[in-house]
Amino acid sequence: MRAVLNKIRPKEKEEVASDLKDVFDNFSEDDTINKAKEKLEKFIAKWSDKYLKLSNCFNEVIVEYYFTYIKFSCNIRRMIYTTNSIENLNKKIRKATKNKQSFEKSSRLLDFLFVIIKDFELANTDEISSTCFLFLGGLRHNYRHGPLQEQQS
Incomplete structure (x- = not known):
């Protein structure tokens, strides 16, 4: 205010x-x-x-x-009351993607973002919940099982 x-x-x-x-x-x-x-x-x-x-x-x-x-x-009111955690996450994403020129496929970018966000979540488990993953279009993937499989068209 x-x-x-x-x-x-x-x-x-x-x-x-x-x-x-x-x-x-x-x-x-x-x-x-x-x-x-x-x-x-x-x-x-x-x-x-x-x-x-x-x-x-x-x-x-x-x-x-x-x-x-x-x-x-x-x-979850406290989480959405302030934007501090969102700003912190955006900073981490910008820092991690700063030197990345391109990705072979868009799914590789999603995998990369998923890893960044998952690491952020693990470091801040008391402050944020897994609901921050919703912006990735419902990407639900178990971090421990490796990268997502490419969709065959």
Whole structure:
């Protein structure tokens, strides 16, 4: 919520950040989008007297977007609440593919990406789940059994 904190005086940034963190702390099973919106309304009511433009940061469409993670199971909300692990994975993929000029077949590229992602998952098993593999088009392959077999056409 850098956009909000950029509008706040330095003296009050810490307090506003704490209040804002409470608004987005919706990781238990009984948290709903409506409860989150109520927290947001209380936050805006508290700070809108001092910061008139604060409510502009939270129109209805943006609020729905911000609270999308609440629609998912509370077990994975923290994973999709932040993009840190996704950014870290993208960095690993870019680093690994930086010196690769080309692949013989697209399936070789998928194999290579699978190995990178699987290694990342094994290194970060507490932080991410195997759901990150869905972007590979449902590629489900046991890492221990070697590369995928080429499809014969």
